[in-house]
Amino acid sequence: MSRVPPSAIITDQDKAMKKAIQIVFPKARHRWCLWHILKKILEKFKGYREYKSIKFCLKNVVYDSLTKEEFEERWGRFIEKYHLESHEWFLELYNERYYWVPTFVKDTFWAGMSTTQRSESINAFFDGYVHHQTTLKEFVEQYDKALAKNVVNENTEDFNSFQSSIPCFTHYAMEKQFxxxxxxxxxKEFRKELLGKVCCNFSSCKEDGVISEYEIHEDGAFGENSQHATFLVYFNKDTNEVNCNCRFFEFRGILCRHQIMVLFHMKIDQVPNKYIFKRWSKNIKRSHTKVRINYDNRLVKLETQCFDKMYKVFNEVADLAVDSEDKCEKVVARILELKGELKQEKLFSGSNEPISAGIPTDSTSCGDDLAISKETKIYLIQ
Ligand SMILES: [Zn+2]
Structure with missing residues (x-):
């Protein structure tokens, strides 16, 4: 993590972990994996006569509550209907709702880790590498391998995205932009939202100064059982900022269909920069792909070693300058100067330098025996 504490953490529902995270990472937003919670609740009620009905209602309450108020109201009705007022498990879950109910966790960016699908969770990251009989020593080794595989996958995705792009469905400049x-x-995730726009209709609009409030009615797509839902979108004419109460953007980092609809309505065809995340751009070198993997020295490449060395010095310099604006300006100015010099050098050293794409030449080598150092070189000829 390059000495930066994580801003968000997902764990199983575990008290010791909860306490430890509060102490070690007080600023991190901690959330429990909803998939595990629902699995546990449903296991507990398996023998009940009303099991199917409880399962149906519970999923409704959890997934279909768009706002915190809506959740409180629906939860109250659910508990009352099944006489669960003194059920300890539910009492505790309700008290800890901030940790697991989607509408409570959606204000935080979770980098695409959804609340519902296990396949997108960290379990999938370790699938095939770690199982319940893995020892601690094995875990450290396997963790490195899983991380290395992830880096290879990301590099492959970047490489493929560069090599070919899938055609746009529409003529909108916004689609072309993404x-x-x-x-x-x-x-593709953005395009899914763009296409999802066809299920939405404006139902009302209110204006208050620079802020316009739109009510958008969507058919079909929300939650497990609901047939339709209404969303509120706020648009600021001065800044072109657009917020939706479905919180999809805050949570997944992709503009939702309701925001897109309002942007189109306002004749904005290029999305403001704040809605485009660098982390998902095919143009960036992700710094974590250069982070040294501790266990297996075979994987330490020259590029990684250089990156480590520079990172250490940058960190030390930043630490010394962090308490003063003047010092900070001084560091930034020197670094920009250095950046200019290096850019010039790169320009004059010729364009035939190979660029490492990080793609193993042998695709079968991504398994247990990670041969990351075998790379395809691409030569740029102008
Ligand atoms: Zn929305």
Missing amino acids: QSVYTTAKY
Whole structure:
């Protein structure tokens, strides 16, 4: 993590972990994996006569509550209906709702880790590497391998996204914007929202100064059982900022169909920069792909070693300057100067330098025996 504490953490529902995170990472937003919670609740009620009905209602309450108020109201009705007022498990879960109920966790950015799908969770990251009989020593080794595999996957995705792009569905400049900037996988997520717009209709609009409030009615797509839902979108005419109470953007980092609809309505065809995340751009070198993997020295490449060395010095310099604006300006100015020099050097050293794409030449080598150092070189000829 390059000495930066995580801003968000997902764990199983575990008291010791909760306490430890509060102490060690007091600023991190901690959330429990909803998939595990629902699995536990449903296991507990398996023998009940009303099991199916409880399961149905509970999922409704959890997934279909768009706002905190709506959740409180629906939860109250659910508990009353099944006489669960003194059920300890539910009491505790309710008290800890901030940790697991989607509408409470959606204000935080979770980098695409959804509340519902286990396949997108960290379990999938370790699938095939770690199982319940893995020892601590094995875990450290396997963790490195899983991390290295992830880096290879990301590099492959970036590389493929560069090599070819899938065609746009529409003629909108906004779609073209995402197609040219994002990796194919992320562009597809945006496109899904763009196409989802056809299920939405404006139902009302209110204006208050620079802020316009739109009510958007969507058919079908929300929650597990609901047939339709109404969302509120706020648009600021001065800044072109657009917020939706479905919180999809805050949570997943992709503009929702309701925001897109309002942007189109306001004749904005290029999305403001704040809605485009660098982390999903195919143009960036992700710094974590250069972080040294501790266990297996075979994986330490020259590029990684250089990066480590520079990172250490940068950190020390930043630590010394962090308490004063003047010192900070001085550091930034020197670094920009250095950046200019290096850019010039790169320009004059010729364009035939190979660029490492990080793609193993043998695709079968991504398994247990990670041969990351075998790379395809690409030569740029102008
Ligand atoms: Zn929305």
